[in-house]
Amino acid sequence: MTAQPDQASEQAGRIIISVDAMGGDAGPGAVVxxxxxxxxxxxxxxxxxxxxxxxxxKLVAKRRDLNNxxxxxxxxxxxxxxxxxSLVLRNGKNTSMWSALESVRLGEAASAVSxxxxxxxxxxxxxxxxxxxxxNRPAIxxxxxxxxxxxxxxxxxxxxxxxxxxxxxxxxxxxxASYARNxxxxxxxxxxxxxxxxxxxxGRAELKEAHTLIAQFSDSANFxxxxxxxxxxxxxxxADVIVTDGFTGNVAIKTGEGTAKLISTLLRDAFxxxxxxxxxxxxxxTTIRRLxxxxxxxxxxxxxxxxxxxxxxKSHGGADATGVSSAIKLAFQLAKSGFTDRLAARVAxxxxxAQEEATPSAADAAKTVNDKYEG
Amino acid sequence: MTAQPDQASEQAGRIIISVDAMGGDAGPGAVVxxxxxxxxxxxxxxxxxxxxxxxxxKLVAKRRDLNNxxxxxxxxxxxxxxxxxSLVLRNGKNTSMWSALESVRLGEAASAVSxxxxxxxxxxxxxxxxxxxxxNRPAIxxxxxxxxxxxxxxxxxxxxxxxxxxxxxxxxxxxxASYARNxxxxxxxxxxxxxxxxxxxxGRAELKEAHTLIAQFSDSANFxxxxxxxxxxxxxxxADVIVTDGFTGNVAIKTGEGTAKLISTLLRDAFxxxxxxxxxxxxxxTTIRRLxxxxxxxxxxxxxxxxxxxxxxKSHGGADATGVSSAIKLAFQLAKSGFTDRLAARVAxxxxxAQEEATPSAADAAKTVNDKYEG
Numbered sequence: 001m002t003a004q005p006d007q008a009s010e011q012a013g014r015i016i017i018s019v020d021a022m023g024g025d026a027g028p029g030a031v032v033x034x035x036x037x038x039x040x041x042x043x044x045x046x047x048x049x050x051x052x053x054x055x056x057x058k059l060v061a062k063r064r065d066l067n068n069x070x071x072x073x074x075x076x077x078x079x080x081x082x083x084x085x086s087l088v089l090r091n092g093k094n095t096s097m098w099s100a101l102e103s104v105r106l107g108e109a110a111s112a113v114s115x116x117x118x119x120x121x122x123x124x125x126x127x128x129x130x131x132x133x134x135x136n137r138p139a140i141x142x143x144x145x146x147x148x149x150x151x152x153x154x155x156x157x158x159x160x161x162x163x164x165x166x167x168x169x170x171x172x173x174x175x176x177a178s179y180a181r182n183x184x185x186x187x188x189x190x191x192x193x194x195x196x197x198x199x200x201x202x203g204r205a206e207l208k209e210a211h212t213l214i215a216q217f218s219d220s221a222n223f224x225x226x227x228x229x230x231x232x233x234x235x236x237x238x239a240d241v242i243v244t245d246g247f248t249g250n251v252a253i254k255t256g257e258g259t260a261k262l263i264s265t266l267l268r269d270a271f272x273x274x275x276x277x278x279x280x281x282x283x284x285x286t287t288i289r290r291l292x293x294x295x296x297x298x299x300x301x302x303x304x305x306x307x308x309x310x311x312x313x314k315s316h317g318g319a320d321a322t323g324v325s326s327a328i329k330l331a332f333q334l335a336k337s338g339f340t341d342r343l344a345a346r347v348a349x350x351x352x353x354a355q356e357e358a359t360p361s362a363a364d365a366a367k368t369v370n371d372k373y374e375g
Numbered sequence: 376m377t378a379q380p381d382q383a384s385e386q387a388g389r390i391i392i393s394v395d396a397m398g399g400d401a402g403p404g405a406v407v408x409x410x411x412x413x414x415x416x417x418x419x420x421x422x423x424x425x426x427x428x429x430x431x432x433k434l435v436a437k438r439r440d441l442n443n444x445x446x447x448x449x450x451x452x453x454x455x456x457x458x459x460x461s462l463v464l465r466n467g468k469n470t471s472m473w474s475a476l477e478s479v480r481l482g483e484a485a486s487a488v489s490x491x492x493x494x495x496x497x498x499x500x501x502x503x504x505x506x507x508x509x510x511n512r513p514a515i516x517x518x519x520x521x522x523x524x525x526x527x528x529x530x531x532x533x534x535x536x537x538x539x540x541x542x543x544x545x546x547x548x549x550x551x552a553s554y555a556r557n558x559x560x561x562x563x564x565x566x567x568x569x570x571x572x573x574x575x576x577x578g579r580a581e582l583k584e585a586h587t588l589i590a591q592f593s594d595s596a597n598f599x600x601x602x603x604x605x606x607x608x609x610x611x612x613x614a615d616v617i618v619t620d621g622f623t624g625n626v627a628i629k630t631g632e633g634t635a636k637l638i639s640t641l642l643r644d645a646f647x648x649x650x651x652x653x654x655x656x657x658x659x660x661t662t663i664r665r666l667x668x669x670x671x672x673x674x675x676x677x678x679x680x681x682x683x684x685x686x687x688x689k690s691h692g693g694a695d696a697t698g699v700s701s702a703i704k705l706a707f708q709l710a711k712s713g714f715t716d717r718l719a720a721r722v723a724x725x726x727x728x729a730q731e732e733a734t735p736s737a738a739d740a741a742k743t744v745n746d747k748y749e750g
Contacts, residue, residue: 196626261610262520290648
């Protein structure tokens with residue numbers, strides 16, 4: 001990992017994204033192709049690329065769009081999809097993932113992008129970048145296609161974390177609201193808490209507790225709390241931000257994505273069924289493409305880790321060049337908007353407001369949050 | 376609730392389905408229309424219809440197909456979607472839902488169908504029909520469209536029950552396997568346990584425990600255990616039966632259904648976009664209809680309550696005549712196959728096998744199951 005000031009100086013004025021070239025299903029070739037696509041579209045962007053340097057230099061050399069846009073950090077090891085996060089924490093110093101986060105930690109890059117193992121990336125991010133003051137459990141937020149006018153809802157946590165208590169769910173609501181406000185331009189986002197029904201008596205104990213807690217913070221944190229929402233509201237217009245624990249969120253979006261893929265496959269089969277349907281498919285091709293573009297997960301690729309000192313975008317493990325480019329775009333936008341600083345300020349000010357405005361019941365809520373702050 | 380032997384005698388030789396006419400979003404008119412559709416297609420079927428008798432008689436009189444096929448049980452009260460299950464248990468004696476289950480309990484009908492409040496229906500079913508010996512936590516199983524050759528996977532529990540421990544998940548696996556074998560003709564169903572990843576170290580503690588437990592029973596209970604599956608496998612071909620807790624299952628299928636509805640809406644909009652796309656849509660209409668029929672939830676409408684003394688089919692709250700008719704068909708098929716008796720035998724014999732074949736570790740598993748049996 002030698003510094004390369006000659007190349008770095010050429011990056012002056014650009015927003016630098018740190019990219020883990022390894023660990024994705026499609027290999028570093030797809031990642032470099034994604035870089036090239038982003039570089040071609042956006043002159044403001046520069047990269048630090050992490051992985052086996054000799055191999056990466058060859059891939060980058062083939063892309064004219066990447067000329068003088070990439071600094072390399074040699075990292076011989078790769079975090080695989082099967083690696084246990086705990087093992088990566090102990091032995092992962094020479095991995096491209098570790099190196100990619102290191103550039104953010106050292107301030108060389110504004111944000112990081114990786115297609116690798118989500119659990120390891122989250123564990124490394126928590127240890128190396130550390131949580132924002134006041135955040136107990138960072139979360140992964142994704143954009144999910146919806147009927148809403150704005151076309152996407154924010155959903156968090158989808159990060160496969162196995163539990164979230166009421167105070168965690170409140171923090172997800174605060175972070176999700178901040179993301180929706182700063183990243184999507186929603187002045188007063190509507191927050192919904194995912195449950196098995198919209199009635200107040202339904203659901204697990206921690207959900208009922210979170211229901212009360214989130215409602216108490218809606219004014220001070222400047223969001224509208226719409227109460228419990230159901231799985232059908234993930235694609236609906238009842239809320240802009242869907243709050244849930246990482247286990248439920250992970251299963252829900254994967255089931256939804258599987259359903260979309262099923263329909264897409266069946267639609268293709270259906271259009272092959274007869275001569276008439278083949279003719280129809282030729283005429284319908286623009287229509288189908290329009291639809292595909294509207295809901296293509298590659299175009300909103302990238303879960304954002306919320307609650308860390310630095311922005312980390314987790315791209316889909318199976319992302320191709322389009323997917324990687326889309327994740328880079330998101331990392332760029334968030335870096336440019338100064339999102340992390342805004343989120344940090346929001347979490348901090350909410351804690352203050354909660355203490356200042358504390359009513360007897362809100363005092364309990366503030367205490368719960370503060371216990372977490374100190375933990 | 377006076378007996379009507381004159382009408383009942385005309386039903387001789389038919390399989391009688393007990394139907395709750397009330398509580399669905401579309402009202403009793405849709406339910407009666409569903410009855411008529413089923414009666415027209417299936418001469419072997421007869422009905423006991425529960426609800427406000429005068430009103431129901433008027434609706435039935437308009438349907439020639441229902442002539443001499445329906446016995447009435449007057450029930451003036453209705454369980455609404457907002458009624459708390461505990462309240463229905465205490466005060467629900469005069470509701471159509473209670474009455475519909477009573478016909479199954481008394482042996483007047485082979486199975487019951489209701490479009491009403493799921494929580495209340497499950498609570499009433501548990502108290503009035505009682506659980507099968509050996510079953511701790513009944514479950515709701517649904518069929519979900521899949522890429523699999525057979526076109527549907529079984530998923531359970533989707534019943535919004537808030538928790539399931541490892542022993543409950545084992546029972547879901549046993550019941551799901553029995554349903555797939557008897558109801559879908561799969562000789563040795565493949566069982567998958569829903570998690571946030573397929574790696575053994577992932578997920579909640581009870582999932583890791585259930586993972587070990589289910590594997591131990593695969594031979595004695597005659598299923599293949601494929602291990603952990605992910606949300607994307609709900610629509611895939613990795614397993615025939617997806618086992619999960621009722622909270623996760625409920626959120627997952629509602630998110631999946633919401634996604635399907637979103638795509639359907641967007642597809643319709645896309646085809647309206649231009650003159651060419653309108654022309655394409657005219658040519659594509661048969662194709663789209665074919666696809667729609669393939670994944671139409673109304674055609675596989677009906678969650679089945681597994682683990683009770685009697686078969687109860689919960690139709691979708693928003694079911695129209697097609698949906699109701701489909702739920703009735705499922706209730707009829709299960710009644711005709713003697714499914715409840717077979718399931719009871721399977722659960723009982725599995726317990727025996729577990730005891731007879733007990734290895735040191737399987738002995739613990741058998742003990743866990745037996746503790747539940749005695750509970």
